[in-house]
Amino acid sequence: MSKQEKFYDLLDTLRAGVETAGTLALGTLGLACEGAEKIAEGVKLRYQAARVEGEMDGKLMEAGEMVYATHTGNPTESEALVEKLREIDDLKARLAELNETLGRKPEGPFCPGCGEAVEEGDRFCRSCGEKLD
Numbered sequence: 001m002s003k004q005e006k007f008y009d010l011l012d013t014l015r016a017g018v019e020t021a022g023t024l025a026l027g028t029l030g031l032a033c034e035g036a037e038k039i040a041e042g043v044k045l046r047y048q049a050a051r052v053e054g055e056m057d058g059k060l061m062e063a064g065e066m067v068y069a070t071h072t073g074n075p076t077e078s079e080a081l082v083e084k085l086r087e088i089d090d091l092k093a094r095l096a097e098l099n100e101t102l103g104r105k106p107e108g109p110f111c112p113g114c115g116e117a118v119e120e121g122d123r124f125c126r127s128c129g130e131k132l133d
């Protein structure tokens with residue numbers, strides 16, 4: 001191999017390297033864009049989840065007040081309470097859906113012994129060994 005050939009060989013190697021690097025950079029850029037989109041989507045979903053959670057908290061408080069009003073001798077129509085509870089159920093379902101989309105674990109089930117989250121289908125708590133139903 002002449003000096004010139006060696007030089008061209010070296011240039012080829014360099015070019016191949018640049019091309020590979022270019023492809024990698026573009027690939028990373030593509031991934032970055034996809035990631036940003038996912039993050040934006042995640043932020044939107046988290047915002048929605050927080051709003052549903054807030055709404056649910058409000059309704060739970062209202063339901064609590066209804067129950068408490070019954071205790072203080074100022075009973076709420078049971079239908080109104082059932083309606084309120086149904087609204088809470090709906091919100092809870094929506095929240096679970098949002099959380100699932102977000103890849104978060106939906107709430108519960110929890111160990112009755114230690115309060116740690118347990119897996120669906122576990123017979124015993126992995127933290128404290130409590131028997132689960």
Ligand SMILES: [Zn+2]
Nearest residue numbers: 111114125128
């Ligand atoms: Zn436990």
